Amino acid sequence: MFAKPTIEASQALLHDLPRWLAAHKRDLPMRRDDVTDWGTLVFEIMSQQTPLSRVQPIWIDWMKHWPTPCDLAAASSADIIVAWANLGYPSRALRLKACAATIVAKHDGQVPLTMKELTLLPGVGTYTASALLAFRHRVRIPVLDTNIRRVLVRFLDGREFPPRSTPSKKETARAGELLPQDGRHAADVSLAMMEFGALVCTQLAPSCTGCMMRANCAWANSGFPKDQKRPTSQPYAGTDRQARGRIMKALRTAHFEGKNGLTKRRVLDAARIDGGDRYQPSRVYRALLKEGMIVYDEERKRVTLPR
DNA sequence: TACTCGTGGTG
């Protein structure tokens, strides 16, 4: 299922790709050496399913306001959700605050540096933990994001897409075995594969013409076979997610403008969208309350972001 | 395991 690289393929992955990266590397403030562990962790969580171009300005502003876990743990949830702005999946903002609180409570304010401790933090999964250890601390550990997985299965296995939505143990093991022994070099290889997947070996329209990896690419050498089942794309228009987004945007705007929340009626109106069913507004409203994303003030009769 | 969780750019 998961092929080992040939000598030539290994050479391409371990030497050609890092060299390519050096020539194409962007000077991102999130990658600078003086960024703290916490800054890196914030960046990785913001980057989950989110384009870097959208993350960069918000991350810069965010780190000025809340440079340490202690700062964020003490901040208002409402301010945090407003600062999260249009990054999407705003539950990540609350998880990031919970993550900060856990680091303060259980790790004396210092970001822990073991896979076990990291993945126990709210919002931190296998990818985020390994990315912090590899890119910030040069630990030799496989980093399997969607780009690296796609690059590896195309280049080594001749498949268009990874077989599962989440990496199996065998896939993770193969990715770990092919890394160079030196941690610093290994991190360069991972970052190069990630960037290469994002810029060249893309999901929809890879730039295979003139690709520097083509000679050893198993996918190219087998004629670019199309995968039968493509990754499931998620509809959005008319869904609960869109309705939730409308509510959160209305409350972010109200909070930003200094208003004391909105009436429940206004909130339910905001949730009415084309394609939604008649129960959708109240359904998503209740869900957001339950998740702690919004709060209802009984006395003032106002819906607000959580304090 | 499969499903749910936003948002705005893009070909």
Added chain:
DNA sequence: TCACCAAGAGT
């Protein structure tokens, strides 16, 4: 125009 996409995690 609109389906598809972008450094995953939680349940």
